[in-house]
Amino acid sequence: SATTTSVQWANLAGNVSGTDIGYWFPSPVSLAGLRETRSGSWQQINTGGPATTVTNTFLSLALNHGAAPANASYAYVILPNYTAARTAAFASSPTVTILENSLDAHAGRDTAAGVTGVTFWNDATTTVNDAGGAYLTSNRKASVTVRDTGSELHIGVADPTQANTGTINLELNRSAWQVIGKDPAVTVTQLYPTIKLTVNVNASAGRSYAVQLAEGTTVALAPSADTYVQDGASACTNFGTANTLVVKNDGVG
Secondary structure: OEEEEEEEEEEEOOOOOOOOEEEEEEEEEEEEEEEEEEEEOHHHOOOOOOOOOEEEEEEEEEOOOOOOOOOOOOOOEEEEOOOHHHHHHHHHOOOEEEEEEOOOEEEEEEOOOOEEEEEEOOOOOEEEEEOOEEEEEEOOOEEEEEEEOOOEEEEEEEOOOOOOOOEEEEEEOOOEEEEEEEOOOEEEEEOOOOEEEEEEOOOOOOOEEEEEEEEOOOOOOOOOOOOOOOOHHHOOOOOOOOOOOOOOOOOOO
16 A cells, blocks of 8 residues: 555556556545455345456555544546546646535536536535635435536536425526527526526435426627618718718708
8 A cells, every 4th residue: 555645647457458547636646555355245235146256456546534534625537538648738738627615505517518516415505616706506415416517507506405395496607598409407597698597306316307498598699780861862861980970950952
């Protein structure tokens, strides 16, 4: 066993092609590694399994939290099927950002996939921020995913506690102009200037509810030309380049 300090990424090589696992740590960590031989039988974990003893060598990685840690945190990104070279490349230019890692909420965003995931830990109004300010607010414990395609928003909501007999209210600091589709348990109460949802999770047993929205966009239309015209003999003349505007009290002509 050994502990390596200031680790930014790690990779576990699988015993067959395509089974490597990469790990990226947003903040450098001290990582404990242990290579050991283990023996056991399938019957030890499943009474219907064979009793034959199987022995193999394993490598494990661990973050040592210590005894009874207080005000501590950790974060890492799992990269399935990533080779060591691919893991190193990801670490040099990561696409994942930790938005919040607190007692109130955990939130991360993968900009490459356009996906944000948030877990709210408390039955209290909590807001997770991103670089633009307030991003997502929930009034109850919830797990929420938001996928932003640039033209659509796909929102998934669940009550992982399975204890909420009421609703979850969400406010997303984005705008939309149309509901494309939604589960019956989802009520969209506002699309602009922010999106507000109410999700009935009573007796949902932890299932996810989805809503798909067409994003609202603002398009600035620039004039192709500036102009004004006069009547009478000048009716066919474009005065758009003039730096004055002539007005008069006379009648037409």
